Amino acid sequence: MSLPKQPFAVFSSFWKHRTLIVSLARRDVLGRYSGSFLGLLWSFFNPLLMLSVYTFVFGVIFKARWSPNESAGILEFAVALFAGLLVFGIFSESVNRAPSLMLQNPGFVKRVVFPLEIMPWVVLCSSLFHTAISLVVLALVMFLGLGALPATWPLILVVLVPLILFVLGISWALAALGVYLRDLAQTITIVTTVMMFLSPIFYPASAVPAGFRWAIEWNPMSFFVEQARAVLIWGTFPDFAGLAAMAAGGLAVAWLGLALFQHARDGFADVL
Amino acid sequence: MSSELVIHAEGIGKNYRLYATPRDRLKQLFASPKRKYYREFAALSDVSFDVKRGETVGIIGRNGSGKSTLLQIACGTLRPSAGRMTTRGRIAAILELGAGFSPDFSGRENIFLNGYIIGLTQQEIEARLDAICAFADIGDFIEQPIKTYSTGMVVRLAFAVVAHVDAEILVIDEALAVGDARFVQKCMRFLREFKERGTLLFVSHDTSAVSNLCDRVLWLDAGRVKALGPSKQVCELYLENLLEAAQGASREIDAPRPTIARDRVAGAPARDQRLDVIQASGHRTDIEIFEFDPASASFGRRGARIADVRIEHPHGERLAWAVGGETVVVSIDVEAIEPLDSPIVGFLVRDRLGQNLFGDNTFLTSHDNPLRLAAGDTARARFEFDLPLLPPGNYSIAVAVADGRQQDHVQHEWIHDALIFRVETSSIRHSLVGVPLRSIGFDLLEPPR
Numbered sequence: 001m002s003l004p005k006q007p008f009a010v011f012s013s014f015w016k017h018r019t020l021i022v023s024l025a026r027r028d029v030l031g032r033y034s035g036s037f038l039g040l041l042w043s044f045f046n047p048l049l050m051l052s053v054y055t056f057v058f059g060v061i062f063k064a065r066w067s068p069n070e071s072a073g074i075l076e077f078a079v080a081l082f083a084g085l086l087v088f089g090i091f092s093e094s095v096n097r098a099p100s101l102m103l104q105n106p107g108f109v110k111r112v113v114f115p116l117e118i119m120p121w122v123v124l125c126s127s128l129f130h131t132a133i134s135l136v137v138l139a140l141v142m143f144l145g146l147g148a149l150p151a152t153w154p155l156i157l158v159v160l161v162p163l164i165l166f167v168l169g170i171s172w173a174l175a176a177l178g179v180y181l182r183d184l185a186q187t188i189t190i191v192t193t194v195m196m197f198l199s200p201i202f203y204p205a206s207a208v209p210a211g212f213r214w215a216i217e218w219n220p221m222s223f224f225v226e227q228a229r230a231v232l233i234w235g236t237f238p239d240f241a242g243l244a245a246m247a248a249g250g251l252a253v254a255w256l257g258l259a260l261f262q263h264a265r266d267g268f269a270d271v272l
Numbered sequence: 273m274s275s276e277l278v279i280h281a282e283g284i285g286k287n288y289r290l291y292a293t294p295r296d297r298l299k300q301l302f303a304s305p306k307r308k309y310y311r312e313f314a315a316l317s318d319v320s321f322d323v324k325r326g327e328t329v330g331i332i333g334r335n336g337s338g339k340s341t342l343l344q345i346a347c348g349t350l351r352p353s354a355g356r357m358t359t360r361g362r363i364a365a366i367l368e369l370g371a372g373f374s375p376d377f378s379g380r381e382n383i384f385l386n387g388y389i390i391g392l393t394q395q396e397i398e399a400r401l402d403a404i405c406a407f408a409d410i411g412d413f414i415e416q417p418i419k420t421y422s423t424g425m426v427v428r429l430a431f432a433v434v435a436h437v438d439a440e441i442l443v444i445d446e447a448l449a450v451g452d453a454r455f456v457q458k459c460m461r462f463l464r465e466f467k468e469r470g471t472l473l474f475v476s477h478d479t480s481a482v483s484n485l486c487d488r489v490l491w492l493d494a495g496r497v498k499a500l501g502p503s504k505q506v507c508e509l510y511l512e513n514l515l516e517a518a519q520g521a522s523r524e525i526d527a528p529r530p531t532i533a534r535d536r537v538a539g540a541p542a543r544d545q546r547l548d549v550i551q552a553s554g555h556r557t558d559i560e561i562f563e564f565d566p567a568s569a570s571f572g573r574r575g576a577r578i579a580d581v582r583i584e585h586p587h588g589e590r591l592a593w594a595v596g597g598e599t600v601v602v603s604i605d606v607e608a609i610e611p612l613d614s615p616i617v618g619f620l621v622r623d624r625l626g627q628n629l630f631g632d633n634t635f636l637t638s639h640d641n642p643l644r645l646a647a648g649d650t651a652r653a654r655f656e657f658d659l660p661l662l663p664p665g666n667y668s669i670a671v672a673v674a675d676g677r678q679q680d681h682v683q684h685e686w687i688h689d690a691l692i693f694r695v696e697t698s699s700i701r702h703s704l705v706g707v708p709l710r711s712i713g714f715d716l717l718e719p720p721r
Contacts, residue, residue, distance in 0.1 A: 020388040023381075031376060112372035113348045113363070114389055266351045269344075270288060 010168065010254045017118050024118075025125035047082075047134040051141055054078040066204055075145045079138060080233050084201035086134045087228040090160070091167055091221055092192040093127040094120065098171040099178030099185040106272045116265055117258065120171035124164065138232065150235025159227045159238055165250025166220065169257030176264035179271055199225050220246070278360045278441055278471045279323035279346060285354030286316040286341050286495075315341045316352070316495045328472040330486035330503055332479060332510050338495040339475050343367060343445050346473060361440030361471075364390055366430050375419035379410065379429055382418055386433045400436045407458070408432035428455060435462050442466060445475045453624065453666035453692045458569060460485075460626035461688065483507040484625050557596025557661045557706075558696040568689045576612060576673045576684040579650065580605040581619075581691050586656060596661040596698065597708055604653045606673045612684075613675060614642035617653035620670045629667075629705055630660070639677070661706030662695045669693070 014021065033039045058064045058081065059074030066080045101119045108114040135156070143149055178184045198215055199222040200208070208216055216222045223246065227238045289310035291300070296309035303309065316338045323329050331339050344350040345357050347365045372389060373382045383404055387397035405414055408428045413421060421429070434442060444463075463485060466472060476482050482489055482503060489506040491499040498513075499506045564581040583591045584601040594600055604617050618633025634653050645651055672686040700706040 017388070019394050020385075023384060023388065027374075027377060027381070034376070107372060107374075110344075110349055111367050112365075112386075112389055114372070269350050 010165070010251070010258055013115060013117050014121050017115050020115070021118050021121050021125060024122045025129070028122060028126040029129050043130055043133045044137065047086075047137040048141075051078060051082050051137060054081050073146070075141070079142055079146075080204075080229055081202060082134075082138055083229050083232045084199075084225045086131060086138070087159075087163070087224050088196055088199065088201055088221060089134075090124075090127055090131055090163060091224075092196065093130075094123050094167045094171050095174065096185075096189055096192055097123050098174035099181075099188055101171075101175045102179045102268055102272065103182075109272050110269045116268070117172070117261055120168055120175060123171065124167060128164075142233075150231070150233070152231040152235050152237060155231040155238055156228060158240075158243060159224060159231060162243055162246035162250040163224045165247065165254045169250065169253030169255070172254070172257035172261040176261040179264070179268050195219055195221055198222075201225055276324050277322050278325050279321075279473070280358045281319060281321050281342075281346070281355065282357075283355035284316055284319040284342070284345060284352045284357055285314065286338075286345065286350065287353045288313045288315055314495055316345075316492075317354075319355070319492070319495075319497050321490055321497070321500055323471055323473070325471055326467075326469070327488065328467050328474065328486045330482035330489040331473065331475045331492060332477070332482055332489055332507065333492035333498075334514075337492040339492055340367065340445060341495075342492065343443050343473065343475060347443055359441060362391065362438065363441045363443060364434040364437050364439035365443035365445070366427075366434055367443065367445050373418045373426065373430070376417050378417055379408070379414040379421070380405075382429065383433055387437065390437045390439075392437060404432045404436050407435055409455075424452065424455070431455075431459055431462075435466075439470060441471045441473070443473045446477070453668065453694070454565070454568065454689045456624060456666070457622070457626055457668050457689050460624075461569075464626060479507040479511055481625050484627060557659075557698040557700070559594040559596065559659070559662070559693050560696060561592055561594060561693040562691065564691055565689065566687070568687050570685055570687040572672070572683045572685040574685060575608070575610040575675065575682070576615065576645075577607045577609055578604060578671055578673055578685050578687055578690065579607045581669065581671050581687075583691065583693070594659055594693075596659050596695070596700075596706070598659050599656065600659050602655040602657075602669065604655075604671050604673075605650060606653070606685075607650045608645035608647055610647050612645040614639070614677070615645055615651070615684075616674045616676070616681060617651075618672050618674075619655060620672075622668050622670060623662075623704065624665045624667070627704070629662075631670075633672075635677070658708060661700045661708070662698060663700045663703070664695045664698050666692060666694050 029043070030040070033042050036042065038045065055075055055078040058077045064077045066077050098120060101123065102109055102116065105119070108116060108119075139149060139153070174184060174188060199219050200216060205213075205216065205222065205226060223242065227243065230236045230238050289300075290313050291310050300307075300309045319338075319342060321329075331342065333339050341350065343365070344367065345352050346359060347363055347367065348359070349367075372386055374385060377385060380401075383401065384394070384397055387400075388394075392400075408414070408425075408431075410421075410425050410428055413425060414429075418426065418429075442463075463472065463474075467485075472486075474482065474486055486503045488501060489499075489503040489510075490497060491506050491510050499509055561583050566578070580603075582603045583594060584603050585591055586599055586601055588601075591600065602619050604619065606615065606617055608615070616633050616635045616638075618631060618635075620631030621629045623629055632655060643651060668689040669691040670686065670688050671690045672683060674681040674683050676682055698706075
């Protein structure tokens with residue numbers, strides 16, 4: 001297995017094929033709503049409705065509060081949950097779709113010379129579009145409901161960069177393996193669901209009994225969920241050292257994932 | 273690889289692993305390389321050839337002989353399991369129907385998608401968009417998803433795209449089998465023009481198309497090169513082989529060849545004596561004639577316009593159906609838009625491959641006494657002749673009006689496929705055109721004393 005010359009090969013094919021990626025991602029976003037009456041508006045209404053439901057169920061019915069602080073309103077739990085889900089969504093959407101990416105596009109694999117390695121980028125761009133809309137919804141709700149946005153909001157970009165690298169690396173690896181192991185698509189859905197419950201999305205990390213902390217700490221998504229919530233909800237600075245370490249790790253994962261993908265792609269056309 | 277070589281294939285082999293069950297495939301993934309859970313199937317073995325810049329090479333062979341696999345390797349969509357394939361320059365390919373098209377995208381979006389894949393920028397595709405749409409000629413369907421297209425429309429779009437991406441190497445796999453006569457003519461014109469500047473790899477079962485279009489032919493048989501050489505020779509060998517497979521090897525003649533006497537009747541009016549019999553039989557050359565299409569591809573200075581083209585009975589009725597051997601008239605009406613000093617009107621009959629079969633013009637008839645036309649005048653040229661016996665297929669008549677002399681003239685309007693006609697059945701099989709024969713004799717000779 002030969003590694004691409006430099007880790008930055010991860011970005012070079014993105015830059016080279018950016019028009020193709022953007023145009024495929026646009027189709028991916030629009031295709032989801034094709035034929036529906038509200039069209040693209042769904043990607044705005046969907047997060048808004050979910051946020052309302054969380055507020056009602058968790059804030060009003062369960063009377064759940066994130067912090068023991070009595071002054072916290074019914075909205076607090078909902079926005080904290082929403083922020084966690086939003087970050088986890090970037091991971092789960094790409095990773096769940098990765099194993100079947102090649103299987104669903106046999107024409108690109110077999111019949112034309114296509115830069116197959118851009119497919120994870122396409123899925124990622126499409127899910128980042130939905131994330132951006134959800135962030136807008138979150139900002140609106142927080143501004144109207146809580147009166148102000150923390151000044152640390154723009155730092156969400158710093159949190160997302162290492163996450164994106166991890167997601168790309170895992171997507172490349174799964175996209176390549178999924179061609180040979182058809183069961184992977186089913187398995188991965190279960191794995192991401194388990195990871196969702198084993199990261200502090202529905203509960204604060206502090207609520208986990210000390211003896212079970214390891215169950216969520218092995219999960220890199222726990223780190224990203226906590227960091228995103230820090231900058232979006234609590235208005236505290238993220239763990240910059242941790243993020244830098246994660247970025248280095250993410251770059252390594254992306255590089256290895258791409259190398260695995262490029263190594264395995266020779267056989268795609270034979271198997272499909 | 274010298275700069276003249278654009279395709280260099282060296283000992284290409286392709287093996288497919290056939291697994292009895294999906295479980296074996298999984299076992300193989302984790303097994304040591306020595307264990308084999310599969311049977312190997314060799315689709316190609318030891319195929320070597322070179323293609324020079326500007327050459328047209330045909331690939332023939334029966335179904336399953338590895339033609340498509342070889343093209344896929346040439347295009348880079350398949351990796352060979354042995355050997356090396358090197359290509360130089362931008363490759364555009366039509367490998368399979370609708371390949372590279374996304375069924376849910378509209379025709380226009382697919383043009384962009386295909387353009388990006390081939391390596392054009394957005395600006396380059398936008399600059400070519402009108403030309404591509406005009407070539408495909410599928411009207412408003414360009415805005416509809418590809419999944420609503422007929423196969424003919426998909427081929428039109430696919431061909432239109434590859435024709436406009438400035439490819440240096442063009443790979444065409446059986447793409448012209450579908451598509452109507454007028455479109456096939458358009459593609460043939462494009463391919464003939466492309467041959468002048470680019471390299472073409474052409475796969476077809478139609479050996480006459482291959483031998484006509486290609487300089488050299490590669491004949492694949494069960495994944496191996498059976499022959500590679502000048503197209504005429506290889507196509508003849510291939511046809512011979514097909515016939516032998518169908519009816520056994522041909523016997524060599526060892527006795528001296530008996531001569532077959534031919535009656536020679538001099539001076540009699542040209543009349544094929546078999547015509548009466550043939551006309552009454554199923555071997556009659558039935559010809560269906562379609563309407564004149566003034567919107568067909570054309571060029572010229574437009575100082576004159578072709579108003580109508582018809583095939584008529586000598587008495588003047590327009591024919592929609594004709595029979596080979598019959599006397600017919602090709603009648604062409606032209607309208608002068610500006611004054612013409614010595615107009616020439618001509619026609620040219622082409623077969624489905626775009627080869628010029630026969631045709632004539634009014635130059636010799638009128639050059640001593642040219643028919644001067646003032647602006648707005650209309651004139652009619654009539655060509656009366658015996659319709660030859662043609663093999664079944666689609667034919668097109670190109671018509672033109674020019675001004676000047678045969679060697680030195682201004683082309684005012686040339687319509688490529690003004691009239692399409694189709695020969696349904698025919699007694700002719702193996703030649704481009706049949707001539708009415710005066711007589712044929714076949715008699716036993718007295719043994720020499």
